[in-house]
Amino acid sequence: MFNLFFYKNKNIIVFFILMTLSIASIAFRSMRAKDLLSEVYNFVTLPFAELLTGTTNTISSLWNNLLYYNERLEKMKLLEKELEKKQASFENVELLQQEINRLKKMIDYKAVIPKLVPSSVESIAADIVMRSPNNYFPTFIINKGRHHGIKKSMPVIAFQLLRREGHPETLEQVVVGKIDQVTELAARILPITDPDCIIHVKLKSPLYSEYTGFIKGFGSYSQGLSLTNVDKSIDLVGEETLINEELVTSGEQSIFPRGIKVGFIKEDLSDESSNEKRFRVTPHVEYSRLSSVFVLKKELPKQLMKLIESMR
Structure with missing residues (x-):
């Protein structure tokens, strides 16, 4: 089927x-x-x-990294600003500490002056508020003037740490110069490196202390000072020379008190045909470290002033 x-x-x-x-x-x-x-x-x-x-x-990864680094950069900028503020604060504290130290030294110096300078000589402390940019003929302006008792030709000294090779560091009073111009509230200092600043000095060593001469500047700090009118018949001991011998103010024919340090003999410039000895002298004062000075209220008799003026 x-x-x-x-x-x-x-x-x-x-x-x-x-x-x-x-x-x-x-x-x-x-x-x-x-x-x-x-x-x-x-x-x-x-x-x-x-x-x-x-x-x-x-x-996407680069974008995320860019956002991350941009965020970090903003944080770094904020941290830099905070650091600058703190650094400025630290600098202000440091400047304040320097000013405190300077004032302390001024007080200490003021206490020391009567021991180093005859008590009969009054002194006026002053600060240097302006200095000439001209290194060849430097001048200094102080913040004291006629109103404070300062007069033209007054001597100016300072206290500085003397640093010489082979000698211990000591705080000494050194010659700075003399007052050249005076206004009511300020005065100008003529430094010893200026040819117009003439100072009578003597050799500090007891062996040669009777020998004197006149110091005047060559015109610039680097060239130093010129010591002239030194007796050529100076009797040296043995084979000694006068190189490195120290010079101090003589206290004679000068507005400067006796015994203030001026400098040391660096080079003999004597001429055999001359009847006097001449030397190049390195000044003790370091103008680059100078901020405060003392003006001694002492004036020369007018007759002596005329004599010195005639020697220029």
Whole structure:
């Protein structure tokens, strides 16, 4: 019976089988085409997608780093400002401490002066408020003048630590110069390095203390001072020379009290044909470290002033 049914409907059954196979073949081919297209698409687009993803990640990382460093930079700027404020505060404290130390020294110096300078000589403490930029003919302005009792030609000294090779460091009074011009509240100092500043000095050593001369400047600090009018017949002990011998004020023919340190002999400039000895002298005063001075209220007799003026 089954065979009879198959026989009668064989065309329909064959058609159905063929139709099913055709549909299956078409579906299979369609799936393979889609897979192929997908593979080609992935092959072509995947590198670009990976490149785009990597670039995006890199840009994102760089942006985040930029934001981070910008934030750190802002914090560093704030810290720098705070540091500058603190540094300025420390500098102010340091300047204040320097001023306190300077005032203490001024007080100490004031107490020492009567021991070093004859008690009969009154002194006026003053600060240097201006100095000439001209190194060849330097001048200094102090904050005391006629109102404080200062007059022209009064001697000016200072206290400085003397630093010489082979000698201990000591605090000494040294010659600075003399008052050159005076106003009501200020005065100008003519330094000893100026050719117009002439001071009578003597050798400090007991062996040669009777020998004297006149000091005047060459014009600049680097050139030092000129010592003239020294007796050529000076009797040196053994093979000694006068090099490095110290000079102090003689107290004679001068407004300066006796014994204030001036400098030391650096070089012999004597001429064999001359009847006097001449030397180059290095001054003790260091103008670069000079901030405070003392003006001694002492004046020369008018006749002696005229004599010194005639020697210039």
